[in-house]
Amino acid sequence: MNEIAILAFAAVAFIGIATPGPTVLLALTNGSRFGVRAAGYGMIGAVLSDFVLIGAVALGLGALLAASEFWFSVVKWAGAAYLAFLGLTLLRSHGTLDISQEPQGAGVSTPRSIFLKSFLVAVTNPKGYLFFSAFLPQFIDPALPQLPQYAVLAVVFASIDFMVMFGYALLGSQAVRFLKRSGAIWLDRVCGGALLALAGSLAFYRRATS
Numbered sequence: 001m002n003e004i005a006i007l008a009f010a011a012v013a014f015i016g017i018a019t020p021g022p023t024v025l026l027a028l029t030n031g032s033r034f035g036v037r038a039a040g041y042g043m044i045g046a047v048l049s050d051f052v053l054i055g056a057v058a059l060g061l062g063a064l065l066a067a068s069e070f071w072f073s074v075v076k077w078a079g080a081a082y083l084a085f086l087g088l089t090l091l092r093s094h095g096t097l098d099i100s101q102e103p104q105g106a107g108v109s110t111p112r113s114i115f116l117k118s119f120l121v122a123v124t125n126p127k128g129y130l131f132f133s134a135f136l137p138q139f140i141d142p143a144l145p146q147l148p149q150y151a152v153l154a155v156v157f158a159s160i161d162f163m164v165m166f167g168y169a170l171l172g173s174q175a176v177r178f179l180k181r182s183g184a185i186w187l188d189r190v191c192g193g194a195l196l197a198l199a200g201s202l203a204f205y206r207r208a209t210s
Contacts, residue, residue, distance in 0.1 A: 009139045017164045022121040031169030039169035041111040042118035049122030050158040057132040058150040078124045080203040087196035
């Protein structure tokens with residue numbers, strides 16, 4: 001793998017990551033509700049999921065999901081259900097904002113829950129495994145050891161993912177300063193609706209067949 005291949009991978013990865021998806025939407029809402037510092041726990045969860053997904057693909061799990069309708073369906077429905085749960089939670093929220101401190105106490109998300117939400121959203125999405133299975137091998141040199149190359153791509157992808165999520169969290173934290181309570185509620189509603197739409201698209205997603 002050469003520098004040109006890494007730069008090409010980084011460019012394509014940035015475009016894919018910057019397009020709003022579940023973890024990016026969570027970064028936006030976490031930033032608006034709890035501030036950038038607290039949203040960082042979700043970013044760490046999403047970055048860890050990047051390593052899990054790419055590691056799983058390197059070990060062949062992506063190929064298993066592509067070949068097995070049963071396991072693909074298990075992961076798909078688990079991911080769709082969790083996205084729907086998060087979307088409904090935001091739709092039912094009252095626009096509670098706490099940008100002055102880390103979330104704690106009853107009725108407020110904890111660092112652990114913020115971390116787990118972003119992590120679970122990614123690792124229960126079969127589209128991620130299939131995407132990496134189709135995308136990563138294009139940048140792997142078969143003449144060289146493959147695991148070190150996957151490790152490099154994982155670091156590049158995770159770094160870009162963190163930077164993009166940080167940008168969305170910062171956007172959310174700044175936007176909320178200009179929102180009244182009703183505006184904050186509508187921000188939750190929009191993000192909740194987007195997560196429900198993503199859950200619906202995942203529920204109707206079909207494994208490609210040859």
